[in-house]
Amino acid sequence: MESCRVLVIEDHALVREALVRALDQLGMPCEQAQAACAAEAMALIESGQEFDLVLTDLMLPDMSGFSLVSVLAHRFPTIPVVVVSALADEASVKRALKAGAAGFISKALSSDRLVESIRAVLEGGMVTPEFQQAPATVQRSPRRRGIDSLSEQYGLTSAQTRVMELMVEGRTNREIADLLGLAEGTIKVHCSAILRALGVPNRAQALVVLARQGLRA
Structure with missing residues (x-):
């Protein structure tokens, strides 16, 4: 960090x-x-x-x-x-x-x-x-090390990393917003940034990429 x-x-x-x-x-x-x-x-x-x-x-x-x-x-x-x-x-x-x-x-x-x-x-x-x-x-934990490694690899901010973790858990944008105390629009912005960093067009493919690198729910 x-x-x-x-x-x-x-x-x-x-x-x-x-x-x-x-x-x-x-x-x-x-x-x-x-x-x-x-x-x-x-x-x-x-x-x-x-x-x-x-x-x-x-x-x-x-x-x-x-x-x-x-x-x-x-x-x-x-x-x-x-x-x-x-x-x-x-x-x-x-x-x-x-x-x-x-x-x-x-x-x-x-x-x-x-x-x-x-x-x-x-x-x-x-x-x-x-x-x-x-x-x-x-x-x-090994999971924490994996998250930190991926965050650094893709240049994610701390906020984007938090959102990515909850995405992997299968949370919806609304659920993530409620958990983090943020507006749903803010979560959408973070999700879009995560997709760009991973080089994928949608959340489903993002989860595939993350799973292949060992980050699963």
């Missing part, structure tokens, strides 16, 4: 600023947006702004972080949401992952480990704390 856009959700200004400073150390251009509560975060996402990653605390003033993770995972399933919290006990980690989080990062981590964990998620991995003081574990 050559650049990224990250939304940081944290009600404590000093902690929020520390996370933003950590993002500046990723070694890639990173545009950050900030929200102090769940309502502000949802407003930013629903406005049509595109994000490659959401970082959220669990203790928010207007909604449980677990509930927010669940809402985002349901409504915007292609945007990875990672919890960054001081509540890094095993029960909290499992609950966050069950709600749909793409990872869990303890606030007790050093800045270097924090940056390493965020970078791993942006590369398609999942980060979780080990409870015997071991380093964070990173797992990257």
Whole structure:
């Protein structure tokens, strides 16, 4: 990933600023947006702004972080949401992952480990704390590697890549629009761009090309 856009959700200004400073150390251009509560975060996402990653605390003033993770995972399933919290006990980690989080990062981590964990998620991995003081574990699925490879091969944007994933799952334009919180016309524009990149005239042939390269539902 050559650049990224990250939304940081944290009600404590000093902690929020520390996370933003950590993002500046990723070694890639990173545009950050900030929200102090769940309502502000949802407003930013629903406005049509595109994000490659959401970082959220669990203790928010207007909604449980677990509930927010669940809402985002349901409504915007292609945007990875990672919890960054001081509540890094095993029960909290499992609950966050069950709600749909793409990872869990303890606030007790050093800045270097924090940056390493965020970078791993942006590369398609999942980060979780080990409870015997071991380093964070990173797992990257073969499907995720395949999607990233095809996206790079065809020069797709992050938004086009998200739409392509949902196309492969058999979603209609309306379903994709609902899942991503975008207008159906916007999805059609992304689909047209994907077809041009693949060099095919229609969605059916696009799915054939993608299946031949290992990307299936």
